[in-house]
Amino acid sequence: MSFVEINGIKKNFGTGDSRVEVLKGIDFEIEKGEMCVLLGPSGSGKSTLLNIIGAILLPSSTRL
DSSP, X not given: OOSEEEEEEEEEESOGGGOEEEEEEEEEEXXXXXXXXXXXXXXXXXXXXXXXXXXXXXXXXXXX
């Protein structure tokens, strides 16, 4: 059983022509006791993903 399991997380900001797709269907699992690193360039969605995991932001859509 996974400690954290993410399935198909998508997050968009804005509407219409100004809509930006930040997360495009992220999937991953973290087992209890496992260490992981979240790396990526500025603007790639790292903080957005962490805010969704921490329930600060809601995803635009997800798969169950």
